Amino acid sequence: MAVAFDALVGAGSTAAELALIGQSAENDFIGVACGIMDQLSIAGGVAGHALRIDCQTLTITPVQFPAEIAVVVANTNQRRELSDSAYNQRRSACEAAQERLGMRLVDIPSDEVETAVRDLPDDLRPRARHVITEQARVWSFADALERGDLVAAGDLMRASHESLRDDFEVTGPALDALVEAAWQAPGVMGARMTGAGFGGCTVNLVHPDAVKAFTQRVGDVYRRSTGLQADFYVVGSADGAREVTS
Numbered sequence: 001m002a003v004a005f006d007a008l009v010g011a012g013s014t015a016a017e018l019a020l021i022g023q024s025a026e027n028d029f030i031g032v033a034c035g036i037m038d039q040l041s042i043a044g045g046v047a048g049h050a051l052r053i054d055c056q057t058l059t060i061t062p063v064q065f066p067a068e069i070a071v072v073v074a075n076t077n078q079r080r081e082l083s084d085s086a087y088n089q090r091r092s093a094c095e096a097a098q099e100r101l102g103m104r105l106v107d108i109p110s111d112e113v114e115t116a117v118r119d120l121p122d123d124l125r126p127r128a129r130h131v132i133t134e135q136a137r138v139w140s141f142a143d144a145l146e147r148g149d150l151v152a153a154g155d156l157m158r159a160s161h162e163s164l165r166d167d168f169e170v171t172g173p174a175l176d177a178l179v180e181a182a183w184q185a186p187g188v189m190g191a192r193m194t195g196a197g198f199g200g201c202t203v204n205l206v207h208p209d210a211v212k213a214f215t216q217r218v219g220d221v222y223r224r225s226t227g228l229q230a231d232f233y234v235v236g237s238a239d240g241a242r243e244v245t246s
Helices: 001-011 015-031 037-044 087-101 112-119 124-146 149-168 173-183 208-226
Strands: 049-054 059-064 070-075 188-194 201-204 231-235
Touching: 001 015, 015 037, 037 049, 049 124, 059 112, 059 124, 087 124, 112 124, 124 149, 149 173, 149 188, 149 201, 149 231, 173 188, 173 201, 173 208, 208 231
Parallel strands: none
Antiparallel strands: 049 059, 070 201, 070 231, 188 201
């Protein structure tokens, strides 16, 4: 909608400005205290690339996505409602941890994490530890993609999911079952939950020639363990939201 109105009035808004409008709609109207990642990805996407995003400066650096990877999104088909979930609580916990530490969590080096969070209350310590270590994983993942090191990229995705499960506690039985099935499936290079958690989807890096075997195996294992039917989508990155003319 922001892109449409921007085109109609000829405002010439930047991707960052459009993303901020979308974030405001979620924060102020829907009531979810979300960040800017989804909106900035949609506004500033680059076909064939992942995006390295600095959420402080709202700058985007495209990272070439290796051609030998198929990206498969798997839907748990477990409905979630972010505004009714613990999402806002997680954000509040991170803000409280930052206030106590007197600095942004993302500015704390990951090799100093245990010292940094040692004196935080029990309910804040794991939340802060996840953010600090996840920041390091994001940069390492982008570097791994640029090097074409898919083993390292996959290992980082697994570590990310485990941290989201154990420290941030935003996964749940369905997401964990779907990711654990993927970790054991043929052709998988990496798998983790994606989005805000509490249901929703996983993202999987799979060898292109193994996609069919991957979806069949993961779907079967997931159905047996949860009773739910997963849906699978092979996806790719595209250019950002824009006016389309015929």
